[in-house]
Amino acid sequence: MALRYKKQSQKEKRLIMASVLAIVSIIIVAACACAALLGTGYVIDKSLEDQDVLLHVFVVGNDVIVTIYEGRRVDELTMVSLEIEGVSLPKSVSMQPAPDCGTGEVHFTEACAGVTGVRDIAVRGVFSDGRTQLLKLTTIKFT
Incomplete structure (x- = not known):
């Protein structure tokens, strides 16, 4: 031009x-x-x-405890599942029902027995509409 x-x-x-x-x-x-x-x-x-579900993951002995605090969809949460990198957990250990009131603690008994090293832990939630969502991914060092 x-x-x-x-x-x-x-x-x-x-x-x-x-x-x-x-x-x-x-x-x-x-x-x-x-x-x-x-x-x-x-x-x-x-x-x-606000997150869908706000939670905290920590290890006590061989147990993994997930504390659910709050969130937009905390009332719709029906099940909580746990996955540890490199560990195959039986369904009876890896799937636990969510607390009735929505908030509270979920205990995964003997979930990390024999686990050593640095591992990623994933917590997934199953909601009442059938959707599964990753709620937390954290790295923990096991000794």
């Missing part, structure tokens, strides 16, 4: 081109600033949003 300059001197042509480039640069910077502002707002909203 060729621009026709009404001005004839080289100085006037440079001044017009510099002002056009400055305006385009300001528009691009403003668009990037707006996108960054909207993006950070979205990230902050997502990070402050």
